[in-house]
Amino acid sequence: MKTARFRILWNRFIGDKLVVLGAVLVFLFLVIAVFGPQLAPYDFAQQFRAAAGELLPMDVMSTTATGERLLLGSDALGRDMLSRLIYGTRTTLVISVSSVLTATILAIVLGSLTGYFQGSLFDEIVMRLIDALLTFPGILLAVILVAAWGTQGIQIGPITTNPEMTIVFALVFTFTPRLTRTMRGSTIPQAHRAYIKAAQLMGMPVWRIVALELIPNCLTAVIIQATTYLGLAVFSTAGLGFLGLGPAEPQPELGKILARTQEYFLSRQFWHIFIPGFTISLLVFAFSVLGDGIRNVLDPEYRFEEADL
């Protein structure tokens, strides 16, 4: 019975070739992120000199003064483009995935509690705070927060967070309000269902009712929204990096790499811009297509087709 259910969902998922492409691309990006240090040919901060002995943006397949072959050339500071791209993908992915994950977990907790205690003082306080955060349009809030906190890491008592955490925090602040509203919205109708009353009358404690009975019934919408936010998170992380609000040098990040390539946009190496640009586009594309696929699988309104069965 369980396996049949799973088969139907699986068939829905792989029925769409574009979704499969998205899933494969995301998987490849994850492999690159996880095994980055093993895959990258050089250290991302190592500077190579061109044959002429200068620090130059080098062409694809050029050889350095010391004899190393740089597959994708180098940036203006002579650092290997391929290695920076691999490490940059890693940074971007870690920041965007962890910020969406954190925001989603926060949203599930806050949304289910405010939904369950709808109309309580707790609900009012949390929702008004969220309303306040929602007044900032999208990415602007993250820009303001990173600009205010700086990219050196935030000091919380004796602990200074790692610089990437600043960006994660900023993105969490941007994503959580919307996700929380979604979660609260799907919680409220469920909280009034008879099985919740039944659980209360069985004498179950509140945390059990919320965590074990309520939340599993309210996840669909927030998960769909979170997967669409993955693409947005990559875009935002790269956007912040591009605006100079990314992690501090020499840490590579896709948006930062893209920003650097502007410098020689009018030179012979103008095509450099396509390397990080294409990577970012591919990553966003992969996530949004995968998000579509997940929505198709989870959406109860999705129509069954011949291919499903």
Added chain:
Amino acid sequence: MAAINSADPLLQVDNLRVHYGAGRQRLNAVDGLSLTVDAGQTVAIVGESGSGKSSVAMALVNGLAANGEWEADHILFQGEEISRQELLRLRGRAITYMMQDPSGALNPVLTVGEQIKRVLKYHTPLSKAEREEQAIELMERVEIPDAASRLDAFPHEFSGGMQQRIVLAMALAPSPVLLIADEPTTGLDVTVEAQIFALLDRLKRELTMSVVLVAHDLGVVATSADEAVVLYAGKVVEKGTVAALFERPRHPYTIGLLRCAHDLHDENVLNPIPGRIPGLGERPQGCVFHPRCAWKTAECEAAVPDLIQLDGQSVACIHHESLTD
């Protein structure tokens, strides 16, 4: 559970009042109901919609809506006076509640086995393996065929009658001494209804459990209850053993209810009680039933009748002696 002294009633509630706050108003839904449930007995609370019967059931398990409040002069459990707090602590263990609507009462995303095991986990000291075993045993007890393999099925894979059996299995899981069943067969067809009541009756005897049955169907009350309390607009109008009530109903309302049922034998005649039950804010002065009563006199409008103790039953009607069925 401690041994029950058979001389004491299992649960006795005196002068139960339920009221709902609506803005500044306080509306009485149940006014002065006293209930005695003996061990192993089924007590039915009967009335039409709006009579307050569900409010009684909900009050006993503290499940009233947020604007609902209840109080009682005395609550005695197995002969001992207990506070409302102590009654609340019995809920879910010694006293369990069975919901009206089985399809809503089960969590749609959890397998039925998981739901039964959760009740066991919270209310019994059983280990994981024992809970698994116990869950199968409970499902067999409520006559679900092929219980072991149905453990992993989801609620939507069951029919309404089977769902209600699962709800019953969950209510029986903590081995309660009192089961409160709030119209347990709403929305089920008549044959399934009969099966559920037969099952409830058998389990009640096997497990020496008492049942408070909330019902609007006199046929159900006649076959499965020992005693009945007839509620009308929040007031007890008549109560007594089922045998006495059906043999000789004393209150005009009970007589009216029975007439509706009796005359169904005659295809051409329906004997509805004229009028409708008054809403919470529009309860009349005097006897609550007088606006719809054929035997009404001036006295009925003046004073609230007391519950008069008779042989085997008690009735809240000043004219009970002159009434004939």
